[in-house]
Structures are given as structure tokens and as C-alpha cells.
Amino acid sequence: xxxxxxxxxxxHLSHRGNAETAAGAAVTWRGVLLGSLLCAIIxxxxxxxxxxxxxxALALTSATPVAFFLLFVLLLTLHLLLGWCRHxxxxxxxxxxxxxxxxxxxxxxxTKGVVGMVLPIITGTFYYxxxxxxxxELVHPSLPRWIVVDDIEAVRGFYxxxxxxxxxxxxxxxxxxxxxxAALYLTLICFCAILRRQWVEHExxxxxxxxxxxxxxxxxxxxxxxxSFFKNWIMWTGFAIPFCLSSLVALHHYFPEVAAPALNTxxxxxxxxxxxxxxxxxxxxxxxxxxxxxIGFSLWFFYxxxxxxxxxxxxxxxxDTVDLGHWSYPVRGHQMMGAMAVxxxxxxxxxRYHLKAVxxxxxxxxxxxxxxxIMSYRAAVxxxxxxxxxxxxxxxxxxxxxxxxxxxxxxxxxIFAALARVIAEPGLPIIKPTMIPAGFTLSNVxxxxxxxxxxxxxxxxxxxxxxxxxxxMAPLVNSLRLGSELQRGQRRLGWAxxxxxxxxWVLSMWYTLYLAYSHGSVNMYISTHYATEPSRLAAxxxxxxxxxxxxxxLWTGGGGxxxxxxxxxxxxxxxxxxxxxxxxxxxxxxxxxxxxxIFFAWLVKCFILRLGGAAAYRKMQPLxxxxxxxxxxxxxxxxxIDGITGTVGNRIPLYY
Numbered sequence: 001x002x003x004x005x006x007x008x009x010x011x012h013l014s015h016r017g018n019a020e021t022a023a024g025a026a027v028t029w030r031g032v033l034l035g036s037l038l039c040a041i042i043x044x045x046x047x048x049x050x051x052x053x054x055x056x057a058l059a060l061t062s063a064t065p066v067a068f069f070l071l072f073v074l075l076l077t078l079h080l081l082l083g084w085c086r087h088x089x090x091x092x093x094x095x096x097x098x099x100x101x102x103x104x105x106x107x108x109x110x111t112k113g114v115v116g117m118v119l120p121i122i123t124g125t126f127y128y129x130x131x132x133x134x135x136x137e138l139v140h141p142s143l144p145r146w147i148v149v150d151d152i153e154a155v156r157g158f159y160x161x162x163x164x165x166x167x168x169x170x171x172x173x174x175x176x177x178x179x180x181x182a183a184l185y186l187t188l189i190c191f192c193a194i195l196r197r198q199w200v201e202h203e204x205x206x207x208x209x210x211x212x213x214x215x216x217x218x219x220x221x222x223x224x225x226x227x228s229f230f231k232n233w234i235m236w237t238g239f240a241i242p243f244c245l246s247s248l249v250a251l252h253h254y255f256p257e258v259a260a261p262a263l264n265t266x267x268x269x270x271x272x273x274x275x276x277x278x279x280x281x282x283x284x285x286x287x288x289x290x291x292x293x294x295i296g297f298s299l300w301f302f303y304x305x306x307x308x309x310x311x312x313x314x315x316x317x318x319x320d321t322v323d324l325g326h327w328s329y330p331v332r333g334h335q336m337m338g339a340m341a342v343x344x345x346x347x348x349x350x351x352r353y354h355l356k357a358v359x360x361x362x363x364x365x366x367x368x369x370x371x372x373x374i375m376s377y378r379a380a381v382x383x384x385x386x387x388x389x390x391x392x393x394x395x396x397x398x399x400x401x402x403x404x405x406x407x408x409x410x411x412x413x414x415i416f417a418a419l420a421r422v423i424a425e426p427g428l429p430i431i432k433p434t435m436i437p438a439g440f441t442l443s444n445v446x447x448x449x450x451x452x453x454x455x456x457x458x459x460x461x462x463x464x465x466x467x468x469x470x471x472x473m474a475p476l477v478n479s480l481r482l483g484s485e486l487q488r489g490q491r492r493l494g495w496a497x498x499x500x501x502x503x504x505w506v507l508s509m510w511y512t513l514y515l516a517y518s519h520g521s522v523n524m525y526i527s528t529h530y531a532t533e534p535s536r537l538a539a540x541x542x543x544x545x546x547x548x549x550x551x552x553x554l555w556t557g558g559g560g561x562x563x564x565x566x567x568x569x570x571x572x573x574x575x576x577x578x579x580x581x582x583x584x585x586x587x588x589x590x591x592x593x594x595x596x597x598i599f600f601a602w603l604v605k606c607f608i609l610r611l612g613g614a615a616a617y618r619k620m621q622p623l624x625x626x627x628x629x630x631x632x633x634x635x636x637x638x639x640x641i642d643g644i645t646g647t648v649g650n651r652i653p654l655y656y
Contacts, residue, residue: 062474
């Protein structure tokens with residue numbers, strides 16, 4: 001038969017099939033418009049749910065649960081409705097990927113990612129100034145006024161409400177911060193574009209967080225309107241477990257006679273140690289099923305080891321009590337910082353051939369193929385350099401000495417990149433470092449080297465690298481992993497992501513200000529310690545300067561040394577069972593709330609693989625995907641119900 005059909009017609013049929021597949025997995029303007037509308041919903045809905053409803057926080061972690069919830073709702077409502085009207089009106093795979101990628105980066109902005117940090121920190125030093133803390137005489141003379149709101153009436157209106165937004169006092173500092181975030185996001189996008197092929201194609205990282213949206217969106221060959229994921233009874237079984245249990249927690253808030261299930265307990269196995277929390281988190285349980293067994297074992301093993309070490313150090317009186325500010329913890333934080341630096345060095349060394357190819361392509365235009373990236377490698381390298389220089393100059397202008405500005409910037413980028421790797425490979429929905437650039441710099445160079453302006457400026461770096469419950473690089477690496485599923489239009493995806501960032505930044509900033517000036521931020525969830533921490537820390541060390549900490553350097557070096565030994569053991573000892581990522585994560589915050597879920601998922605996966613092999617493992621995947629999605633959707637559904645009923649404070653925990 002093939003001999004009868006003309007070869008050119010066979011080629012035409014093959015090309016037509018490929019063209020149809022590519023068209024369905026491409027970035028379209030309709031997908032960008034859809035993503036923009038959903039980003040607008042996140043920009044307004046996340047602050048409203050967090051600050052007014054005070055319900056389940058769907059945009060408060062690097063997993064960005066709100067994006068999962070909105071995709072779930074979209075696929076079961078508008079997508080089906082359009083498809084029933086006319087099949088070709090239904091959203092294509094490329095459009096759904098585009099919309100989700102835009103949503104996931106947008107979700108990293110409205111709460112603690114940007115807005116919830118910027119607004120209180122650039123106003124708090126004036127509102128909470130008092131004769132007792134002496135900020136007026138110690139801190140305010142050295143303030144970089146162009147990055148803060150310094151009109152006392154504008155500040156009072158923000159905290160107490162009842163007035164209109166005085167834009168003349170807000171626009172200049174917000175424009176300054178927008179410039180910094182533009183440089184930061186440009187740098188992160190360029191870094192992610194450079195690393196994508198190495199992590200996705202060469203190292204083939206698991207990206208467990210991406211498995212849920214990919215399962216919902218379905219494969220390229222699916223033609224039905226209702227995706228096969230939603231036709232799987234095993235998925236709905238897994239979905240129902242956390243959804244029903246979480247609904248009981250929510251109903252208990254409405255009707256106290258309804259018993260709320262307790263899925264956690266705290267033990268005290270070691271005298272002198274902190275409590276050992278054991279809890280089931282279905283989001284983490286569902287995602288941990290996709291973690292490599294070796295990594296899963298290392299995550300919970302190293303956490304328990306660090307728990308024992310903390311107890312031993314406590315009994316021996318080994319502690320460093322120096323105050324490095326909020327979010328920086330001596331000893332644990334120093335070790336984590338050293339481990340992250342060595343981890344990032346190992347990651348770059350592993351990808352050295354790819355990075356050389358990228359630089360060759362950027363310099364000569366030959367070598368690596370960058371047609372399926374969101375930007376050319378030349379644009380990525382130039383953009384990264386421009387972003388780094390712009391951020392360094394901005395920090396220098398705030399009052400940091402030039403060389404210390406470079407240290408702060410380098411520490412921040414090490415934290416971002418290392419934690420992004422931790423989220424991409426094991427798929428942790430959340431991980432917070434126990435050291436941030438402000439504390440690291442204060443410990444390693446001392447306050448005396450900073451000068452008065454430098455100490456004050458250092459506190460304001462907490463805006464962009466302070467409470468890293470959610471940070472932009474994590475959703476970016478997941479978005480670019482999703483972009484790898486596209487057949488064409490990756491360049492347009494890059495612009496769509498940038499548009500989502502700008503739209504959400506501006507809209508969520510405006511809406512949060514509107515809420516604050518209407519209700520008063522003291523009545524909202526804008527934390528007092530965010531507002532006060534930069535000036536508290538600056539005033540303390542302006543009054544009592546300190547020098548570099550030798551113990552800080554030793555603990556940092558010790559963490560790096562252990563990390564280096566673990567990396568060497570994994571490389572050269574085939575029998576070595578421990579993955580170095582477990583050591584890094586063991587020092588992080590919130591591990592106390594999710595370690596047991598990781599352990600339980602690891603144990604279940606071991607049994608499944610032992611009894612049923614790979615076939616049983618694949619068959620049970622929908623069950624665990626359903627658990628993760630059911631936990632998120634329970635939070636989303638009850639947040640909507642709370643908004644309709646006006647109920648306040650009904651929170652379903654998502655990450656602990």
C-alpha cells in the first residue's frame with residue numbers, strides 16, 4: 001500500500017499531523033488573555049482572602065496552591081462549557097499550560113512574596129517610632145528616604161484606615177521598588193532560562209509539583225473535553241480523603257459540635273530537645289509519592305538527625321545567641337548557608353558543559369540550540385548581567401557599601417537558586433531558609449563595617465529576601481518545566497510570564513493599599529514584626545556595634561564541608577544511601593510539619609514497589625495526585641464559601 005500512495009502525499013499527511021499537534025501545544029493570544037484574567041483574580045482575590053476573610057492561604061507558599069485550584073475549576077467549568085457549545089472553542093493544551101504558568105508566577109506576588117513585605121516595611125519605622133526605641137534619633141537620620149513613605153499622615157492612614165490613598169506619597173517609593181523587582185525578576189528569568197535544559201533534559205529532575213497540572217491538562221493525544229484524569233475513580237478516591245477531612249475542620253468553625261479530626265501530635269523523645277511533631281499533610285503526602293526513594297529517605301533521616309543534634313547541643317550548652325534579626329538563626333542557619341553554597345557550586349559544576357555551550361552561543365551565535373527556550377541564550381546572558389548590575393547599583397544607592405552590596409546580592413541569589421533546586425528535585429511545596437542575606441552579612445562582616453547608612457539599608461533587604469515562605473524562582477523553574485511541553489511559542493511564553501508579573505505586581509499593590517486605607521492594616525494580617533524588624537535591628541547595632549563572628553564563619557564552613565563530603569560520597573561510593581539534598585533541607589523551617597508525611601509516603605512507596613513493582617506504582621499515581629489536589633481544593637472551596645457567607649478566620653492548613 002505504501003508503494004501505491006505517492007511519497008509526497010505521505011509527507012503531507014505526516015506534516016499535517018505534526019502541525020495539528022504543534023498547534024494544540026502552542027502559546028496563543030487567547031491563552032495569554034486567559035492567563036491575564038486569572039492573574040487579575042489572584043491579584044485581587046489573594047489579598048482579600050488573606051487580609052479580610054483571613055481564611056485558607058492559597059498564595060502563601062512556593063507551591064502556589066491557588067494556581068492548582070483555579071486550573072481545577074477552569075477545566076470543570078469554562079473549558080467544558082466552551083467545548084459543549086463548539087468543540088474547537090475548548091482550550092487547547094498549550095493555552096492551559098500558558099495560563100497555569102502565568103498563574104503560578106502571579107501567586108508569588110500578592111502576599112508574602114512581595115506586597116505583604118513591601119508595604120509594612122517601608123512604613124513601619126514611622127508608625128511604630130517611639131521615645132522608648134529611639135528610632136527617630138538613631139535610624140531616621142540614615143534612612144534612604146526615596147524607598148520609604150515618610151509622610152506621617154499617609155503612614156497613619158495606612159495603619160488606621162478611613163482615608164483615601166495619598167498617591168503623591170506612595171508613587172515615588174513604589175516606583176523605586178518596582179525598578180528593583182524588575183531587575184530581580186529579569187535576573188531570575190534569565191537564570192532559569194539558562195538552567196532549564198540542564199535540569200529538565202540532561203539531569204531529568206522529577207519536578208513533582210508539575211505532575212499535578214500536567215495530569216489535569218492531559219497528554220497531547222487526548223481529544224475528549226473531560227480529561228482522562230477526571231474520569232479516574234482512583235484519583236477521586238484520593239481526592240475525597242483530604243477533601244472530606246478538611247471539610248470537617250472547616251465545618252467545625254461554623255458548627256463547634258462537629259468534631260474536627262486531629263491529624264497531628266507532638267512527642268518529646270529527648271530531654272532538652274524541642275518537641276517532635278508528627279502530622280499528616282495530604283498535599284505533602286501526595287507529592288512525596290513522586291520523590292525518588294533515595295531522596296525521600298534522606299529527607300526524613302537528616303531531619304531526625306538534625307533534631308537529635310539540636311537536643312545534644314542544647315544539653316551540652318552549645319549555642320550562639322547573637323541576634324541576627326528575624327529569619328536568621330545562628331548555628332543552624334550558618335550550616336544551611338554553607339551547605340547551600342556548596343550545593344549550588346556542585347550544580348554549576350555538573351552543568352559546566354551546558355553552561356559553556358550557553359556562553360559560546362551567546363558570544364559566537366553557534367553551538368547550543370536555543371529555539372525552544374523562552375529567550376535566546378544571548379538575551380539571557382545579557383539580561384542576567386544587566387539585572388545583576390542594576391540590583392547592585394540600587395543596593396549601593398540605598399547606603400550599603402559597594403563591596404557589601406555584592407555580598408548581600410550574592411547571598412540572596414545563592415539562597416534563591418539552592419532552594420529552587422530543592423523544590424524542583426524533591427518537590428517540596430515549601431522550604432524556608434534559616435539564614436537570610438541580612439543576618440549572613442551582619443554575622444560575617446559585622447555591623448562596624450557597614451556604617452550607619454549601611455546598617456539601616458541592610459534591614460530593608462528583608463523586603464525582597466526576608467520571609468521566604470514564597471519566592472519567585474521556585475514557580476519560575478516549574479513554569480519553564482511546563483513550557484518544555486510546548487511544541488512552539490516558547491518566546492511568547494516568556495513575554496506572557498513577564499506580563500503576569502507586572503500585572504499582578506501593580507494590581508495587587510493597588511488593591512492591598514485600598515484595603516488598608518479602607519479598613520486599617522492594623523486590623524488585617526499585615527504583620528507587625530515585618531514593619532518593625534528593620535528599624536529594631538538597625539537601632540540595636542547602631543547603639544552597640546559588633547564585629548565579624550568567628551563562630552559564624554566556622555559553622556558556615558562546617559556546613560559546607562559536610563555537604564562537600566556528602567556530595568563526594570554520593571559520586572564515588574555506589575552503595576552510599578544518603579542524598580545530599582536531605583542535609584540542606586534538614587536545617588530549613590517548616591520541615592517539622594512535613595517530615596512525617598514524607599516518611600509515610602516513602603514507606604508506602606517502598607511497600608508498593610516491593611509487592612507490585614513498577615506497574616503497581618504507576619497504577620497508584622492518580623491516588624496520590626488526587627490527595628494533593630483534594631487538599632488544595634478543600635481550601636479553595638471553603639475560602640469561596642467563607643467569602644460568600646462573610647465568615648472570618650476559617651483556615652485549612654496547607655503546609656503543616
